[in-house]
Amino acid sequence: MTTWIHEQRLSTVYQAVLDSEARTVLDLGCGEGDLFLRLMHAPGVERLVGVDLSTEALDCLRARLAEQEKTPSAQIELIQASMIEPGPGLSGFDCAVLLETLEHLDPGRLSILETALFHKMRPASVIVTTPNADYNEFLGVPSHRFRHPDHRFEWGRRKFRSWAEGVAKRNDCSVVTRDLAGAHPFYGGVSQMAVFTKQSEAAAR
Template identity: 35%
Template sequence: MSSLFTPSLHRQRHDFVVDFVRRNNPHKVVDLGCADCSLLQKLRFHRQIELLVGVDLNGAKLRKKMHGLAPLSTNYLQPTCNQLCVQLYQGSVTQKDARLRGFDLVTSIELIEHLSLDDLDRFSEVVFGYMAPQTVIISTPNSEFNRLFPEMSGFRHSDHKFEWTRVEFQSWSLNVCSEFGYAAEFTGVGQAPPGQEESIGFCTQIGVFHRLTVDRGGLTLGDDAGHNFPYMLLYSVTYPSLRDQNILRKTLVSEMLYWAEKMKKEWLEKLTEKHEEENPVEKNKRGGGEEYGEIFWTNGHELQCQTLHRHVSVPLHLLWNCCPKLRELSGSLGNLSQLVIDDPQIQMNRSRSAVIICSLEHANCGHAVFLDLEDEDSNDWMDSGYVESSHVEEENWETDF
């Protein structure tokens, strides 16, 4: 049947939920009857979601699909500020579990038609009365559309207990709204052929239920919840996040090293160009290589050392001014210094005001003679220039470069 629609009906239902999430930014989302977890797979990429839960009665299917919800390598390379936790539970939607109370969004996609009418009443009590989310999205087949499938007899699936017309679905929905304090709006996916939209409606009908009075402070586990935990937790994973101090530190260190190397390279290039402009005769005499101070330039580009005493000192305040991400993640220059001060990849001067970078492409540079930029009044590191710090004692710095 889905092959009659482009995109498939299955995808259109999921896209409807994804679009709702994109527009409304819920933080806690649970998918009831999550089956193969395909909807959860899509929702996990929406970074505003902090808790993403799937519930299904079929534990074997959950165990088969759950590892597909594990963090990707990009989640470790680019951790977000929000922390996402994904959980899968085996359980029935007719049971009350206190861990699912007070969510922002509950989805039930093609589920209710698999329930008996008695279980449907319990489902209504559990979802709208007990879980009491801010929003509920329910989709179910529209039986009026079935006449367009002449080869189909009975229901669309052998496990369906009923399939409602639009009037039947809306009648049930309005009763739920009246009993539990919600308002509903109706739509659907799977467009009817031209000219039959009004008479037949959508292939899948959807109800979006909004809670009329949202009192999150009142939705606590102590409110008539007791210790109801009938669901079995099968899978739980927390995605890497900048809320984790270790991950935050690694991210800051990576940014600092990148920008320190970038600033060092640009400054040395500028220094070389300036010297070549001032000494064109000496450059020609040396055939493309020359000594400048204690730095030896090969072909005017490749930096080498005349001795093993070459380091560049890049002040933290310049890194702070040049890298918006460092400012955003650390909050203050003091926080930045404290977060990275003990990291073995970061070598700092004695005052902890600058990062020490080896001026060679190789890691082992021996003792340090600093080319230091410590002008605290400078707002533009390119204009302030690096100077030798003869007052700094030589120390044995080890670097990873």
């Protein structure tokens, strides 16, 4: 069972993938597959690859896949790998998704991730979601703590927007940011999302 917040994240990102008109999708940091299990039945998606560093998470996803009654409409594959050290087989996809994975990286490695995403994997579009630290006060999370012990950072909306705009400028992309899972008048959403699109792809539409 997913919480309302997580359901909002999943449904919003799912729709963003559909809006991208992607036929091939990378689910980076796929974990136990909450998004993956939805995308494998998404209209128009012909190939779906899940990537995670955790063998335990991938084993759990494989078990969940084995329990599915409906045959996937997409060709699916799971790869145990780091998204900041991608192999050549992860390049050239239409869309890459990072659902609540960014904050698990050390901030000093974000530039490595940027290079991996936009110069090695080179998807036509990239969808990133991450917790909105502005909302933490509303959730009762103390200012000196993160929501999860494995988080390495959490950004407010201004910081996230600044990062996203910088990434877009450096990599010849357009970017749109938005609140995700609610829109409190002062705190925004529980999470936040950025959708990057290569300028060449945007011009073709």
